[in-house]
Amino acid sequence: DRHPDEQYEPDPNKKTLVILGTGWGSVALLKKLDTENYNVVVVSPRNYFLFTPLLPSCTTGTIEHRSIMEPVRAILRGKKAAAKFFEAEATSIDPERKVVRIADNSEIKGATSETEIPYDMLVVGVGAENATFGIPGVRENSCFLKEIGDAQQIRKKIMDCVETAAFKGQAPEEIDRLMHMVVVGGGPTGVEFAGELQDFFEEDIKKLVPDISPRFKVTLIEALPNVLPMFSKTLIDYTENTLREEKIDIKTKTVVKKVTDKTVEAEVSRPDGSKERVEIPYGLLVWATGNAVRPIVKDLAAKIPAQKDSRRGLAVNEYLVVQGTRDIWAIGDCAVAGYAPTAQVASQEGNFLGRLFNNMAKTENHEARIQELSSKLNLQTGNSAEAAQEIELLERQLKKIRDVKPFKYSHQGSLAYIGSEKAVADVSWWNGNLATGGSLTYLFWRSAYLSMCFSTRNRVLVILDWLKSKAFGRDVSRE
Ligand code: FAD
Ligand code: NAD
Numbered sequence: 001d002r003h004p005d006e007q008y009e010p011d012p013n014k015k016t017l018v019i020l021g022t023g024w025g026s027v028a029l030l031k032k033l034d035t036e037n038y039n040v041v042v043v044s045p046r047n048y049f050l051f052t053p054l055l056p057s058c059t060t061g062t063i064e065h066r067s068i069m070e071p072v073r074a075i076l077r078g079k080k081a082a083a084k085f086f087e088a089e090a091t092s093i094d095p096e097r098k099v100v101r102i103a104d105n106s107e108i109k110g111a112t113s114e115t116e117i118p119y120d121m122l123v124v125g126v127g128a129e130n131a132t133f134g135i136p137g138v139r140e141n142s143c144f145l146k147e148i149g150d151a152q153q154i155r156k157k158i159m160d161c162v163e164t165a166a167f168k169g170q171a172p173e174e175i176d177r178l179m180h181m182v183v184v185g186g187g188p189t190g191v192e193f194a195g196e197l198q199d200f201f202e203e204d205i206k207k208l209v210p211d212i213s214p215r216f217k218v219t220l221i222e223a224l225p226n227v228l229p230m231f232s233k234t235l236i237d238y239t240e241n242t243l244r245e246e247k248i249d250i251k252t253k254t255v256v257k258k259v260t261d262k263t264v265e266a267e268v269s270r271p272d273g274s275k276e277r278v279e280i281p282y283g284l285l286v287w288a289t290g291n292a293v294r295p296i297v298k299d300l301a302a303k304i305p306a307q308k309d310s311r312r313g314l315a316v317n318e319y320l321v322v323q324g325t326r327d328i329w330a331i332g333d334c335a336v337a338g339y340a341p342t343a344q345v346a347s348q349e350g351n352f353l354g355r356l357f358n359n360m361a362k363t364e365n366h367e368a369r370i371q372e373l374s375s376k377l378n379l380q381t382g383n384s385a386e387a388a389q390e391i392e393l394l395e396r397q398l399k400k401i402r403d404v405k406p407f408k409y410s411h412q413g414s415l416a417y418i419g420s421e422k423a424v425a426d427v428s429w430w431n432g433n434l435a436t437g438g439s440l441t442y443l444f445w446r447s448a449y450l451s452m453c454f455s456t457r458n459r460v461l462v463i464l465d466w467l468k469s470k471a472f473g474r475d476v477s478r479e
Pocket of ligand 1: 044
């Protein structure tokens, strides 16, 4: 009989490197890593990489969701040495025993759906979950915008709201409610989604349901005095003016306090300093108020005394080692390294770790060879002059390899789509900064994101989707 673990046979001469997640950080690491140096095991509940920057476009069907997904098995197939992938969620990490507990929480489960994986080295790249700040009703009533399933749900709900509003005999105030799309959070996710939604309305919904379309309205709610806080003042003003021209209602200094199935209750700060409670009826509610720490990360942090003060994720040192551990690294949105939780940061961190691990493996190989040659010299077997020469060369190389500089993030700039074929960009340009907004920036936005797509296949699919929706309009069938 075959042993159940026969399919998973790590090479005893290599260290086992377990990588959690298949997002921006982990996939950048995998791309860079020489897999032949380690027994590489990847664990993620999602068997694909998701190109998040174009996710808002999937909510309206400008881009089809499969165009921005890349199967992780296809990524691993391209590697020199085989790496294992398990579609599962890491449920706990034991840093003492050096094992990760994993569970298959997908719809179809086999007789075995939970097990443990031992590691020598562990990379935590599990990202973050959606922040709700414990505000009542958010989880039950709103859509998030983080995963493919979220975008699909939003796409379906937009059309459901429109079709329900168009139902025979629908009361006017009910039509107003159903056609009211509310977005909470004026960060880039909220702004980009609001822009995409307004485009959808202008370019398609208006033509298809002309009788009720004047009632369609997008409202963007933000707690702070302005949207897109990470952009420069000029671009914030440009964005707010453009959104207003697009007829998006921006409600700043408005904090959502409670959500019910049909209304949002918020507190508005008036210019005179007074506060007013308002109730806003909605048909679709999208919640985009940023990141919260995943339970697996909280659980691990609680087991490491040095992490007792880290509230926003795993505090790492300049080599991305989780503080208080020797063999756990963290990258991306779950790591606290002093940078913003963006794809740009996550992928640079992943890339850095890939190089670091390649170097570590080379160091070990060189050290082992030096030891072998030295014992030959001691025993005076073989050509000692040749051995001494090789040792010298290896030591010189080792010095270079060991000289790894700590991780340093290089900011390439911020880009966001704001609707009506306009985008804003704060980019580094010839040692200076360039802040631009408008239609040219939109072309730049498109080409930048295209060039960043994971594969040529993704790139071609995205271009075809853009052409398709331009030529035939977006597909409004409600799947
Ligand atoms: P993620 O990419 O979120 O990946 C986390 C991975 O871990 C996933 O594969 C997940 O399935 C897996 N996972 C989760 N739980 C577990 C578990 N328990 N065990 C194992 N695996 C687990 N950033 C930019 O720089 N530019 C942009 O234009 C941009 N646009 C964005 C648009 C949207 C709509 C969103 C939501 C985000 C955007 N971001 C952008 C932010 C960017 O997507 C994140 O910062 C980035 O995804 C972080 O990478 P990560 O690898 O840390 O996490
Ligand atoms: P965010 O944290 O950037 O913004 C969330 C916003 O929600 C904040 O401005 C906050 O003030 C507001 N908010 C919080 N609670 C609220 C409440 N109760 N009522 C009203 N408003 C409330 O979140 P995000 O937009 O999801 O972005 C998350 C990360 O992903 C960021 O680091 C961002 O830079 C990155 N991202 C980048 C891009 C891009 O570069 N184009 C796109 C999407 C996301």
